[in-house]
Amino acid sequence: MSKESKIFLGEKDMPGQWYNVTADMPNKPLPPLHPGTKQPIGPEDLAPLFPMELIKQEVSSERYIDIPEEVQDIYKIWRPTPLHRAYKLEKYLDSPCKIYYKNESVSPAGSHKPNTAVAQAYYNYKEGVRKMTTETGAGQWGSALAFATQHFGIDLKVFMVKISYEQKPYRKSMMNVWNADVIPSPSNLTDSGKQILAGDPDSPGSLGIAISEAVETAAKDPDAKYSLGSVLNHVLLHQTIIGLEAQKQMEMAGDYPDIVMACFGGGSNFAGISFPFLGDNFRDGKNTRVVAIEPASCPKLTRGQFQYDFGDTIGLTPLLPMFTLGHNFVPAKIHAGGLRYHGAGSIVSQLLRDDLIEAQSVRQLESFEAGLAFAKTEGIIPAPETSHVIAGVIREVNKAKEEGTKKTILFNFSGHGIIDLAAYDKYFAGELQDHEVTNEEIAKSIGELEKLV
């Protein structure tokens, strides 16, 4: 094999700006609304939770936003990440398509999440914040933010869904290594937690409850701010370094993608890899297909409804314009915990409304088969979330074979599955099932939403 399978970008060639897709979107996303007044919220509504620079980014219409030197310095611990040509997977699939993947699993926390964690920690630090709170489900986001905050001497409190706290001790340990205070949620530290525990002392917790505890803690403490790992515009913005690097690396490889793909939970890794290529579509007349892969058990993009809904389960956030299954929707307990979110952020939702991106859903067993094929050929064991996009890529390869076409596919390898190996055990033991949600379940969940706007 004479061609390089890994394309490295030097640190000096790392992009110095993030890309803001809203500058180029034909239709801008609708604004978030205040749940009481039903009017667009202003910066003052968000100021108790976020530093002003992030609030500005949330509503910015600038095309490019500078990445601060201090953030770039920490990015360089692992960035630029390698772009791989998946020669061995191509051979295994007998693929007429070229397959490239951007390897975000090389970060200290093992996923793309630190791209925004470092930026958020920095802007908080810059504005004098020394205490932050967040929630985490399986722990990917919490460990990324712990890694980031300790670099700036910020104390971090992570409310971790109790059942994950008990079942996934390695993620908790990782957060401890990076100095975070990890609290099983529901806890007695907040009114939200106490309320839940009063009703059910053995509550296993949920992401919705953990968000409530983290938001409440930050809102009550004038010195503390809150941080979210996906969905919001500024989070997606920070992730675009993935796609911006990939554009340079594809050019180094002498290629350009026909299809860009990512798995989809709240949208952060999807936005990261795809928005810069959408920018090329919008500005340069490129025609790249952009495809989000979501789990069949939580299909907000393919089967949800576009409307204003809460971003959290309890209803503490502003109302966001989103494709949603309803904020009370409870997805089946698939192992791709990062994809179990009821809605999509406002930018992605607008893009989908305008038919500028596509979405497909994949069942759990198909995703595990794809993940194993990848681990056996390309070597890296994928996170269960990442296995979803690999399944989507294999579908595209099979389609190209049927059609007799040859495409160039680029996907985001969002994270490794080293701490999710228990899920593979269950797969081998035949204990995993497919969970496809019924139309009735979706109708019920969406029906429960009295029209919020």
Place this chain on the structure above:
Amino acid sequence: MSKESKIFLGEKDMPGQWYNVTADMPNKPLPPLHPGTKQPIGPEDLAPLFPMELIKQEVSSERYIDIPEEVQDIYKIWRPTPLHRAYKLEKYLDSPCKIYYKNESVSPAGSHKPNTAVAQAYYNYKEGVRKMTTETGAGQWGSALAFATQHFGIDLKVFMVKISYEQKPYRKSMMNVWNADVIPSPSNLTDSGKQILAGDPDSPGSLGIAISEAVETAAKDPDAKYSLGSVLNHVLLHQTIIGLEAQKQMEMAGDYPDIVMACFGGGSNFAGISFPFLGDNFRDGKNTRVVAIEPASCPKLTRGQFQYDFGDTIGLTPLLPMFTLGHNFVPAKIHAGGLRYHGAGSIVSQLLRDDLIEAQSVRQLESFEAGLAFAKTEGIIPAPETSHVIAGVIREVNKAKEEGTKKTILFNFSGHGIIDLAAYDKYFAGELQDHEVTNEEIAKSIGELEKLV
């Protein structure tokens, strides 16, 4: 920060040969002896266990040995590995020394072990072997060989120390992902295992017992061969790609090390990083200090005795000339499982006898403190084994400060600790102790060795 902190080598610049240090050593290692005849063993003695090409490498005096194309092709999944300049650790230590590390944690199995696993699997495959056996303690070696054998369609049976099988399920899962058959040892599949179980049905197992089971299984099956992950000359040879790449990368950085360091278990990662630099010492009059860091609880290099001893606990191997604590020595249960081996291979032992390398021992708590400092600055969480060399590096930095000197230090970052996070938990909980072995314990263990030769 203007200088690049990661130095990447292109795949086309990956070395095409391994380096055999025995070609340049002033005194060659003594030969292994047959335990019965006390005469040097010949190839026919090893043929039941190893393919002929590996036996040839074991006794080769050629300076360079070609890396087969097929092995290079699989190496390129993760190789060349990056060389990092540890700017953030230097800053944290206020170091007058430059610190570089070769990052072997980026391999699919998370350590340097696949460098020899892939080569061994290939030579076995080439000679028609389709069944292999090995043992593993904590699972690093077993997972590396599983990754390698599945690429060549070889069935692998791994005897895994039972207590690790039960306590470290993620390593077992990783081996399963790569198709290996993992058996808790002692098992009922071998006479060795049955014998142990007859005496103690609840035996937690040991590396010695697992080796016996793996060797016995291979010896009894004419179609199967056995594989070892350290100690032997051919294993050390395959690891030299680490140091050969590092030489090119140090040159790209415009530097050359004054000190090369690695942690020491059986010697494979130590040999990998250091032998090519020793070659420069021997041939080009360079004067690089080469330092092995072993745990205080298993100090064969600093407090052991040079003599012929068995490579395994039961006494199935040939007699090897080694610095040893005695093959019955039972090291304390420190978390750096990969460093709990009673002896050093014959090449390293000869080098130490001739004062061509140095050794130091580090206690467990010092190693964890060093590992945490690294995780908080450079981002990657080190394996407990790797934390030992980091502690050694910090000592050299402190020494340089006292002496007012400025050294350039290169060390091998042999593996990440993502699957060893439970060890960090115990450290935080104050449950870890230092274990320094007493002179009496060593004297007793070595005294038990009736002079074998």
